[in-house]
Amino acid sequence: MSDAIGATFSALADPSRRRMLGLLGGTGATATQLARELPISRQAVAKHLSQLAAAGLVASRREGRETRYTVTPEPLEQAVAWIVQAGGEWDDRLARLGTYVASDRTA
Amino acid sequence: MSDAIGATFSALADPSRRRMLGLLGGTGATATQLARELPISRQAVAKHLSQLAAAGLVASRREGRETRYTVTPEPLEQAVAWIVQAGGEWDDRLARLGTYVASDRTA
DNA sequence: CAGATTCGCAACCTTTTGGTTGCACGTCGA
DNA sequence: TCGACGTGCAACCAAAAGGTTGCGAATCTG
Numbered sequence: 001m002s003d004a005i006g007a008t009f010s011a012l013a014d015p016s017r018r019r020m021l022g023l024l025g026g027t028g029a030t031a032t033q034l035a036r037e038l039p040i041s042r043q044a045v046a047k048h049l050s051q052l053a054a055a056g057l058v059a060s061r062r063e064g065r066e067t068r069y070t071v072t073p074e075p076l077e078q079a080v081a082w083i084v085q086a087g088g089e090w091d092d093r094l095a096r097l098g099t100y101v102a103s104d105r106t107a
Numbered sequence: 108m109s110d111a112i113g114a115t116f117s118a119l120a121d122p123s124r125r126r127m128l129g130l131l132g133g134t135g136a137t138a139t140q141l142a143r144e145l146p147i148s149r150q151a152v153a154k155h156l157s158q159l160a161a162a163g164l165v166a167s168r169r170e171g172r173e174t175r176y177t178v179t180p181e182p183l184e185q186a187v188a189w190i191v192q193a194g195g196e197w198d199d200r201l202a203r204l205g206t207y208v209a210s211d212r213t214a
Numbered sequence: 215c216a217g218a219t220t221c222g223c224a225a226c227c228t229t230t231t232g233g234t235t236g237c238a239c240g241t242c243g244a
Numbered sequence: 245t246c247g248a249c250g251t252g253c254a255a256c257c258a259a260a261a262g263g264t265t266g267c268g269a270a271t272c273t274g
Contacts, residue, residue, distance in 0.1 A: 003122060010120035013113055014262085018193070026197055032220060044263055046222075051261095065220050065271040073198035076190050080201070083183050086125070090133055091180035121232080139250060151233055153252075158231095172241040172250050 004056070005082050008075040011055040016040060017048050021057065021071060028070035111163070112189050115182040118162040123147060124155050128164065128178060135177035 011017055020034055031049055035042040049069055052058040056075045060067050118124055127141055138156055142149035156176055159165040163182045167174050194201040 006120055006122055006125070009116050012190075013117035013120050015110060015113055016262090018113075021193060030220080040262085041264065042221085043223095043265085047262075062221095067221070071197050073194045073201055076194040076198070077201050080187050080190050083119075083187050086128060087180045087183040090178050091183070093180075093184065123232085137250075147232085148234065149250085150235085150252090154232075169251095174251070 004075070005078060007051075007055040008057065008079045011052050011057055012079070014048070016044075017052055020045070020048060020052070024058065024069060024071050026071075028068045030066045030068055032066070034069075111182070112185060114158075114162040115164065115186045118159050118164055119186070121155065123151075124159055127152070127155060127159070131165065131176060131178050133178075135175045137173045137175055139173070141176075 016038060019038065023029060023034055023037055031046045032042050034049075035045045038045060049058060049060070053060060053069075056072060058069045059072045060069050062068075123145060126145065130136060130141055130144055138153045139149050141156075142152045145152060156165060156167070160167060160176075163179060165176045166179045167176050169175075191201060
């Protein structure tokens with residue numbers, strides 16, 4: 001796609017892919033495992049995973065006969081950076097959202 | 108689409124739409140004005156604007172014979188909130204990104 | 215070895231997306 | 245009033261997205 005930020009937003013646009021990111025969690029999972037928890041086929045999951053991988057949101061490692069996918073959150077940080085840079089122009093609350101989020105997590 | 112966060116990410120996925128958000132700036136603009144700065148037709152711009160409006164990212168106000176669009180950044184805040192909540196699970200830097208952004212803006 | 219599992223590839227289908235053109239309707243100014 | 249301008253709606257089109265099924269090839273395991 002050659003458009004990194006666009007690929008990231010595009011990847012996050014689909015509900016199945018957002019769900020998959022959550023399901024991957026910290027330990028990761030295989031396409032077959034994910035497919036068992038989703039209402040779509042394993043091949044559909046595989047396609048979604050390849051889009052997530054193209055956006056740099058997941059990494060894959062082959063282990064024997066299975067391929068385990070794990071989350072690589074760097075593009076998420078860049079997405080937030082883009083939003084804050086773009087939105088901070090008009091929106092003070094967005095410019096200060098960082099502090100809000102931080103205080104929300106410490107609460 | 109009935110999927111607010113998905114509509115927001117989907118809207119941000121397209122380069123033309125991201126560009127349009129920047130062009131709208133603080134004062135807003137009409138579809139015709141935007142079309143003059145983009146390599147696409149006015150009607151294409153109008154379609155993009157309707158998608159941005161569907162995501163709640165812009166608001167329109169009719170003024171005589173022209174329709175002026177302005178940015179409404181609330182969905183951007185929700186998008187950041189989603190990313191931080193989802194990504195903070197695995198990524199400490201993302202969890203602290205808020206503070207980073209805030210300090211970056213005050214610098 | 216034989217069977218079960220897991221994967222990747224390819225073909226195919228339908229809907230959505232991003233774009234175009236054409237046209238009819240309101241609005242402003244000379 | 246009449247022309248120029250801006251809009252909105254509709255038809256149409258090609259490409260991309262999201263999904264399916266059907267394979268063949270590796271990899272474990274009994």
